[in-house]
Amino acid sequence: MPTSIRLTPEIEERLNFLAAQTGRSKAFYLREIIERGLDDMEDYFLAADVLERVRKGKEKSTPPTEIKKDPALED
Template sequence: MPTSVRLPNEYEQRLDYLAKQTGRSKAFYIKQLIMDHLDDLEDVYLAEQRLEQLRQGNDELIKGDEFWSGLDVDDKVS
């Protein structure tokens, strides 16, 4: 599914300059940015969403030992 991105003028100009100076496309750099940083964005925004769910009472915390006891995990570390 195609995606379009509108950037503030300053960022558009910087991206244009980088692309012209290096001979690569703007799309190349946008793709690189997304591939390099999407994991971090997911971590931050999904953690914020979970925290908000906790604050609103839509979720609950459990103790670590309770969590681990529900998993089939060996006590031994290889």
């Protein structure tokens, strides 16, 4: 899926330099950055969303002491 993004001149210059020095394409590095960073972004933003719902009382959380008492979770 083709996608376009705007980069700051500084980031574009760094990306151009990296591609020129290594002989790889800029698209290669952009894919690598996205693939390696997507897990972290999902973890962060999805967790932040849950935390906001808990703070607003829209989602319930279970204290760790209660989770430990659940027999279904024992090994």
